[in-house]
Amino acid sequence: MHANLRLPLILLAFFIALGLSSGVCAQAAHGAHEHGVAELAVVLEGPELVVELSSPLDNLVGFEHAPANDVQRAALVEAGRRLRDAGAMFVLPAAAGCRLGDTDIESPWPLGTAATASRPTPAPASAHAGHTHAPPVGGDHGDVVATWRFTCAQPQALERLEVGAFRQFPRLRKLRVEHVTARGQGAAVLTPRAFAFAL
Ligand SMILES: [Zn+2]
Structure with missing residues (x-):
């Protein structure tokens, strides 16, 4: 039911496996808020690839x-449209045969699409399936x-991931990546000029 729980649990296992302190884990889970910088978690488990971007708005x-x-x-509408354009945000190897399932966006102010922008929204709080976010304090x-x-038909072919987020969001200057696959774990720091990493 609560698929959102899946990624944090995997990440928690990842950080425990790395033997990192709980302080580092907490920082990774919440992200240090630094404008121009964002974090990307990439987890491949079996055929399922989950990519999570945490970024200052x-x-x-x-x-x-x-x-x-x-x-x-x-x-806000345009940002939502760009985030939902997974093919522009990420370029996956065609051989991996990955198909996008669902996309979830949590934001203090809803990042709508043009189709949903006219719908009344309970701003500044945003509701998601099953839970509600309080408006930001301060x-x-x-x-x-x-x-x-x-979901990837040939996940073993997923050896490289290219990030198009820098083109979509020019204010983004640095992306800290953590990734976990059956081949192991790793990290990378991406920039507008170095926007791909090996999995
Ligand atoms: Zn800020």
């Missing part, structure tokens, strides 16, 4: 407060967590 839209005008409302910063789930 500023990286995606250039502000971190409730939208105050049409330009900012449009920026209002100085806000983080977005986007999760993409793929």
Whole structure:
């Protein structure tokens, strides 16, 4: 029922396996809020590939407060559209035969699509299936967590992942990647000029 639980559990096992302190684990789980920087967790288990991006909202839209005008409302819609365009965010090897399942986006202010933008939303709180997020306290910063789930016909062919997020979100300057596959674990730091890593 609660598929969202799956990734954190896998990541927890990953960090325990690495023998990292709980402090590091907590930091990785919540992410250090630094504008221009985001974190990407990539977990391949059997045919299932889960990619989770944790980013300050500023990286995606250039502000971190409730939208105050049409330009900012449009920026939220556009960011949602770009995040949902998984093929632009990530380039997976064609040989792996990965198909996108569902995409989940959690944001302090809903990142709508054009189709849903006109629908009344309970901003600034956002509701997801089964749970609700409280509006951010203090209002100085806000983080977005986007999760993409793929099913891959030939997961062993998934040897490389290319990230298109830098083209989609030019304010993003650095992406810290942690990945776990049957081949092992690893980490990478990506930039607009070095945007691919081996799995
Ligand atoms: Zn911030």
